[in-house]
Amino acid sequence: MKIKRLALALGFFVLPFILRGLWFYRGVYFPGGKESSPDFSEFTVIQPPLSTVPVFSVSTNGEGKRILFDQAHNNKYTIAEIESLRGQLLHQGAEITELRPKANLPDMLRKADAFVIITPTDFFTETELRAIESFVKRGGRLLVIADPTRSNSESDKQREESVILANEILEPFRISFRNDYVYSLVNNEGNYRNVLIEPVGSHPLTKNISNLVFYAAHSVTALNNVMLAGDETSLSSLDDQGSTLPVAAMDDSGNVLAIGDMTFMTTPYYQVADNFQLIVNISEFLLDHDRSRTLEDFPNLFTRPVGIRLGEGISLTKELLSAIADLKDVLAVNGLPLAIIETEQKGLDQIIIGIYPPNDEMRVFTNAMGLDFGVGQLIPTPTPTPKETLATSEISTISTPYNNLEFTIPGFGKVPSKGFGFLLLYEEPDQVNLIILADSQKNAIHLLKLLVTGSLEICLADDFIAVCQQDAVLSPTISEEPTLELLEEFPLDESLNGVEDSSTPTPTLTPPTETPTPTLNP
Amino acid sequence: MKSEENRTLFDARTLIFSILIPLIAGFLLSSVIPQPKIGLIEIKEPLDNRVGKFIVEQIQYAYNHRDIQGVVLVLDSPGGTINDTELIYLELNHLRTKMPVVTMVQGLSASGAYYVSLASDSIFSNPSALVGNVGVIGQIPPVPILLEEVYSTGPYKFWGSPRDTYVRQIDMMKRSFLKAVEVGRGDRLTISIEKVSRGEVYPASEALGYGLIDRLGSQSEAIQEAARLAHVANYQVVDLSKLVDQEQSEASAFYSQDENGEITGYPKEPGFYYLYIADFKGGLQ
Numbered sequence: 138m139k140i141k142r143l144a145l146a147l148g149f150f151v152l153p154f155i156l157r158g159l160w161f162y163r164g165v166y167f168p169g170g171k172e173s174s175p176d177f178s179e180f181t182v183i184q185p186p187l188s189t190v191p192v193f194s195v196s197t198n199g200e201g202k203r204i205l206f207d208q209a210h211n212n213k214y215t216i217a218e219i220e221s222l223r224g225q226l227l228h229q230g231a232e233i234t235e236l237r238p239k240a241n242l243p244d245m246l247r248k249a250d251a252f253v254i255i256t257p258t259d260f261f262t263e264t265e266l267r268a269i270e271s272f273v274k275r276g277g278r279l280l281v282i283a284d285p286t287r288s289n290s291e292s293d294k295q296r297e298e299s300v301i302l303a304n305e306i307l308e309p310f311r312i313s314f315r316n317d318y319v320y321s322l323v324n325n326e327g328n329y330r331n332v333l334i335e336p337v338g339s340h341p342l343t344k345n346i347s348n349l350v351f352y353a354a355h356s357v358t359a360l361n362n363v364m365l366a367g368d369e370t371s372l373s374s375l376d377d378q379g380s381t382l383p384v385a386a387m388d389d390s391g392n393v394l395a396i397g398d399m400t401f402m403t404t405p406y407y408q409v410a411d412n413f414q415l416i417v418n419i420s421e422f423l424l425d426h427d428r429s430r431t432l433e434d435f436p437n438l439f440t441r442p443v444g445i446r447l448g449e450g451i452s453l454t455k456e457l458l459s460a461i462a463d464l465k466d467v468l469a470v471n472g473l474p475l476a477i478i479e480t481e482q483k484g485l486d487q488i489i490i491g492i493y494p495p496n497d498e499m500r501v502f503t504n505a506m507g508l509d510f511g512v513g514q515l516i517p518t519p520t521p522t523p524k525e526t527l528a529t530s531e532i533s534t535i536s537t538p539y540n541n542l543e544f545t546i547p548g549f550g551k552v553p554s555k556g557f558g559f560l561l562l563y564e565e566p567d568q569v570n571l572i573i574l575a576d577s578q579k580n581a582i583h584l585l586k587l588l589v590t591g592s593l594e595i596c597l598a599d600d601f602i603a604v605c606q607q608d609a610v611l612s613p614t615i616s617e618e619p620t621l622e623l624l625e626e627f628p629l630d631e632s633l634n635g636v637e638d639s640s641t642p643t644p645t646l647t648p649p650t651e652t653p654t655p656t657l658n659p
Numbered sequence: 660m661k662s663e664e665n666r667t668l669f670d671a672r673t674l675i676f677s678i679l680i681p682l683i684a685g686f687l688l689s690s691v692i693p694q695p696k697i698g699l700i701e702i703k704e705p706l707d708n709r710v711g712k713f714i715v716e717q718i719q720y721a722y723n724h725r726d727i728q729g730v731v732l733v734l735d736s737p738g739g740t741i742n743d744t745e746l747i748y749l750e751l752n753h754l755r756t757k758m759p760v761v762t763m764v765q766g767l768s769a770s771g772a773y774y775v776s777l778a779s780d781s782i783f784s785n786p787s788a789l790v791g792n793v794g795v796i797g798q799i800p801p802v803p804i805l806l807e808e809v810y811s812t813g814p815y816k817f818w819g820s821p822r823d824t825y826v827r828q829i830d831m832m833k834r835s836f837l838k839a840v841e842v843g844r845g846d847r848l849t850i851s852i853e854k855v856s857r858g859e860v861y862p863a864s865e866a867l868g869y870g871l872i873d874r875l876g877s878q879s880e881a882i883q884e885a886a887r888l889a890h891v892a893n894y895q896v897v898d899l900s901k902l903v904d905q906e907q908s909e910a911s912a913f914y915s916q917d918e919n920g921e922i923t924g925y926p927k928e929p930g931f932y933y934l935y936i937a938d939f940k941g942g943l944q
Binding site for chain 2: 142143145146147148149150151152153154156157158160161162163164165166168173174175176177180181182183184185322323327328329331405406
């Protein structure tokens with residue numbers, strides 16, 4: 138009985154527990170045995186694929202070569218950052234110069250063999266763009282590097298501008314950067330924007346390269362000559378599309394190289410993969426060519442001491458000496474001495490000044506250039522008015538037979554001899570020859586002055602021939618008398634002793650006392 | 660007669676001692692069975708050291724109090740430091756061994772905030788909330804300089820590692836984040852992990868399609884889900900932040916200020932972050 142009561146008591150004692158428990162709890166929570174967090178120990182820092190220790194290769198490939206680095210357009214880099222490229226160039230014997238703000242780019246390009254533009258953020262002027270295009274046409278090498286991480290990043294517009302202005306430079310060469318960055322979520326080097334790059338085809342620029350890493354790179358659009366591209370997983374940030382996106386390309390001439398990243402040249406990234414080999418190849422691209430010098434390169438078209446020769450009909454007057462003295466100063470800037478010589482001398486570049494017709498020595502060069510000054514066609518002249526008759530008859534008495542001829546110059550068409558002079562550049566392996574040819578001594582001096590003062594823009598010129606309207610800008614006062622003071626100052630070649638005696642021009646080649654107003658071929 | 664008296668007496672005594680008293684005693688003592696509680700933990704600011712510490716305390720409170728049968732994590736945060744994010748994530752995972760955790764996204768669960776939500780059994784979100792932004796941001800320290808007056812015993816004593824290593828550490832952290840997504844979402848994930856790594860932030864409705872969250876709904880539904888998973892009814896909802904003795908540490912500014920004194924989207928302190936910047940002015944990539 139007691140047991141029954143105890144059981145009953147116990148039951149009623151437990152009942153509230155059961156009821157409360159059932160009121161609140163309808164089951165038991167089981168967390169399950171599934172893995173709930175990653176195994177953090179499996180994550181480690183992946184080290185980059187280091188190349189063998191880069192060592193600058195020493196050679197003399199670059200001796201005498203000048204590489205101009207743009208620092209005048211608010212460029213977002215320092216020379217120290219690209220020490221890998223700079224060091225390689227220096228070890229090849231090249232000379233590195235910097236284009237500083239306010240420097241004259243066309244002038245600097247005349248002295249340069251290659252021009253390197255890295256991450257500019259200020260626009261180039263029209264004059265500068267033309268100078269760059271002309272530089273490349275003359276065989277100069279151009280390297281343009283843009284980088285998405287090296288721009289004015291304060292606004293989208295400014296970031297875009299850095300691409301736009303780089304593309305302005307590249308526009309004539311049919312290459313452009315896209316305003317993006319290349320990335321790969323799958324196959325990258327430590328970060329999605331550190332993309333793996335592979336060479337495209339076989340080219341000296343990609344010699345000995347199998348893998349590269351670029352660190353945030355613009356993709357490049359080019360019709361042909363893609364040099365480097367991302368792998369098939371590479372995408373453009375513009376549209377998340379892509380696959381094997383180009384990041385470096387050349388123009389058709391092989392003189393222009395555009396690369397979408399500069400970080401690969403900086404420390405420590407140049408040590409990754411084959412990046413340093415690419416730097417070596419880029420330095421060879423910048424050095425391994427001989428740029429043909431053109432008239433536009435004056436005074437840098439000379440590389441040796443210069444001798445100046447006076448042709449028949451040219452006498453050493455005060456005016457001419459003055460012009461030669463100015464020329465001497467200009468050449469001295471490049472460390473080149475100038476001397477007056479009588480005959481061609483080995484080891485010297487030479488300037489020959491003469492008047493029509495070219496003498497035999499000059500004709501060697503004019504013939505080699507395909508110019509025939511010996512055969513001209515008489516320009517039909519209109520019947521002079523009575524007022525003009527006197528002047529014309531006066532001139533005719535002192536004019537050469539060439540005064541009323543016209544010459545057919547390849548690339549220029551028909552050019553009248555009257556009122557026009559020529560600057561001719563003829564380069565031989567061991568000598569640069571510059572010929573100044575005019576219809577009179579006065580105009581020959583005038584041409585020399587145009588050359589010395591860098592005023593050839595008033596001439597119609599191609600790379601090797603300039604046709605200049607004589608006496609158009611400068612009006613030198615001709616003094617037929619040599620000045621002793623100038624003669625003493627100027628280091629005349631001994632062979633020219635007695636030049637005063639021979640200064641009297643032959644009658645037929647004496648310049649007219651009044652230069653007729655130049656007229657274009659009617 | 661006597662027998663009847665005895666039976667009546669017996670019945671009265673039985674009623675009192677075997678029924679009423681045990682019943683009353685049982686009723687009184689059954690209160691040791693606590694009313695279950697669903698705890699709310701709110702994260703509505705960037706995760707930094709102060710916030711992280713406070714959240715961890717709330718989680719530990721829930722773990723140590725058996726009346727707390729489930730936790731609902733209410734999120735409206737862009738994430739924060741990697742360290743504090745991981746502390747919360749690991750603490751929540753520990754809590755899940757004892758009770759269910761459900762996340763309710765209210766507005767934003769980005770980067771580090773989404774990371775901590777991965778330690779929950781189910782993720783609810785209001786439809787217009789933003790979810791995702793999986794990834795890491797960080798800033799490489801400045802180029803080391805040497806000072807005449809200051810010495811250290813090794814090239815990386817000051818900075819800890821070469822600058823480039825920071826980039827690789829960021830990638831390592833990204834990989835662990837992605838692994839947490841894989842582990843946390845499991846088969847529910849319908850988007851490729853490669854696409855997740857793009858760092859996009861999705862509207863909740865889209866995130867639902869990708870399996871980044873489980874359901875669109877309200878906070879009440881999230882609480883009901885927590886209760887359902889915990890198998891409890893007639894529960895009480897409690898704000899755990901009010902149950903924790905919070906040391907009142909002074910809140911320091913998380914974000915930096917620009918030269919005009921305006922708050923930027925960027926953290927004041929250098930370091931690594933699971934953080935959604937939402938920099939519409941243009942800045943870091």
